[in-house]
Amino acid sequence: MSTLPKDARIYVAGHRGLVGSAIVRNLRAKGCTTIIERTHAELDLTDQKAVDAFFAAEKPDYVFLAAAKVGGIHANNAYPAEFIRDNLAIQTNIIHAAHIHKVQRLLFLGSSCIYPKLAPQPMKEEHLLTGALEATNRPYALAKIAGIEMCWAYNRQYGTQFLAAMPTNLYGPGDNYHPDNSHVIPALIRKFHEAKASGAPTVTVWGTGTPRREFLYSDDMADACVYLMSLAEAPYTALLGQDRNDGLAPLVNIGVGHDLSIRELAEAVAKTVGFTGSLTFDTTKPDGTMRKLMDVSRMTAIGWQASTSFEDGLKSAYADFQANVIQKP
Ligand SMILES: NC(=O)C1=CN([C@@H]2O[C@H](COP(=O)(O)OP(=O)(O)OC[C@H]3O[C@@H](n4cnc5c(N)ncnc54)[C@H](OP(=O)(O)O)[C@@H]3O)[C@@H](O)[C@H]2O)C=CC1
Ligand SMILES: C[C@H]1O[C@H](OP(=O)(O)OP(=O)(O)OC[C@H]2O[C@@H](n3cnc4c(=O)[nH]c(N)nc43)[C@H](O)[C@@H]2O)[C@@H](O)[C@@H](O)C1=O
Numbered sequence: 362m363s364t365l366p367k368d369a370r371i372y373v374a375g376h377r378g379l380v381g382s383a384i385v386r387n388l389r390a391k392g393c394t395t396i397i398e399r400t401h402a403e404l405d406l407t408d409q410k411a412v413d414a415f416f417a418a419e420k421p422d423y424v425f426l427a428a429a430k431v432g433g434i435h436a437n438n439a440y441p442a443e444f445i446r447d448n449l450a451i452q453t454n455i456i457h458a459a460h461i462h463k464v465q466r467l468l469f470l471g472s473s474c475i476y477p478k479l480a481p482q483p484m485k486e487e488h489l490l491t492g493a494l495e496a497t498n499r500p501y502a503l504a505k506i507a508g509i510e511m512c513w514a515y516n517r518q519y520g521t522q523f524l525a526a527m528p529t530n531l532y533g534p535g536d537n538y539h540p541d542n543s544h545v546i547p548a549l550i551r552k553f554h555e556a557k558a559s560g561a562p563t564v565t566v567w568g569t570g571t572p573r574r575e576f577l578y579s580d581d582m583a584d585a586c587v588y589l590m591s592l593a594e595a596p597y598t599a600l601l602g603q604d605r606n607d608g609l610a611p612l613v614n615i616g617v618g619h620d621l622s623i624r625e626l627a628e629a630v631a632k633t634v635g636f637t638g639s640l641t642f643d644t645t646k647p648d649g650t651m652r653k654l655m656d657v658s659r660m661t662a663i664g665w666q667a668s669t670s671f672e673d674g675l676k677s678a679y680a681d682f683q684a685n686v687i688q689k690p
Contacts, residue, residue: 367393371422372425373397379532383579383580387584409454428451434498434647445503467524468526470526470527473527473529478494485614487609495649495650508525513525523601524597528582528616538550538682550630550679562638563638567642567647568646570622570624570627577617578677614656
């Protein structure tokens with residue numbers, strides 16, 4: 362295991378997001394001194410010319426591609442055009458500029474929803490493109506699949522070293538707590554907190570409560586990303602797979618390797634928040650994929666595993682909500 366040179370020029374795209382902010386924390390803790398950041402207002406990553414000019418000026422050595430149009434099941438369903446358009450544009454602009462401006466390594470973040478709706482469980486990297494996708498997030502998933510293929514194509518044609526990491530569902534400090542557009546954990550934190558505060562007797566959970574999800578804490582996700590970017594040459598190129606003839610994309614799953622039902626999740630969030638009322642399930646809302654458990658054996662084989670317990674992760678996510686969301690005017 363080698364490390365990122367402390368003086369390397371490291372661009373974290375999406376540095377104010379859930380994952381990007383955790384990557385910046387991780388890099389700073391490891392002593393990296395030259396972290397390049399741009400807000401959305403400073404650099405619109407869908408603008409190809411602006412992205413190229415930025416790479417020409419800043420010349421990053423390493424790129425974490427954690428900027429994307431992101432949201433939960435409702436947002437994906439409600440804004441499908443934005444999810445495919447923004448994600449295709451952001452990732453195309455950054456991956457191409459990274460090639461032109463000779464970035465040493467790039468880590469592209471996808472999502473577990475790239476795998477078929479009915480993929481065997483746990484889902485392995487080789488299950489990519491073996492079946493139909495889940496309808497609620499197909500535009501987003503197809504953009505992410507195009508990003509993986511683009512990393513692979515550039516590696517083959519131009520000899521770049523671009524790797525794609527597929528995280529499971531994430532949560533943690535700085536999450537999006539929007540009541541409708543967020544993912545399930547921040548949504549439930551808000552719902553249970555507001556119900557407790559108002560004395561409401563019941564909280565409505567979307568869907569049947571039977572789908573299963575796997576959750577990874579954002580600081581663990583960031584640690585996995587930095588671990589991958591810090592790998593010595595041989596294990597890194599082994600993940601890229603350029604020397605193999607097995608037809609596998611430069612792809613690695615990141616997760617915890619176990620899941621729970623949405624009902625069990627809701628009960629855990631209620632306990633964390635201290636809500637003692639009942640749950641109601643709104644079955645007019647979509648369940649989405651019934652199960653998407655990651656096979657994380659590629660990460661464990663290279664010596665990485667998540668370290669935050671679900672109980673601790675939920676506690677710190679709720680603490681973040683209390684400190685940074687409800688305290689704000
Ligand atoms: N959260 C999750 O559960 C999961 C996330 N992922 C993936 O992980 C990555 C990070 O996600 P996450 O941190 O949760 O997302 P967030 O929404 O928290 O952060 C995304 C970041 O990208 C920035 N961004 C979006 N569009 C643009 C743009 N056009 N120009 C410049 N910046 C832009 C956002 O800035 P601004 O807010 O100002 O627009 C924000 O800082 C993404 O690739 C996502 O697909 C994968 C699986 C699960
Ligand atoms: C990370 C992943 O995120 C999205 O997929 P998803 O896993 O289905 O995301 P979700 O977190 O929004 O929901 C998980 C489950 O939870 C249920 N659920 C209950 N109650 C609430 C609720 O109040 N809010 C939400 N959002 N969901 C709820 C909900 O019905 C579903 O069964 C993708 O679009 C895609 O973007 C992607 O990659």
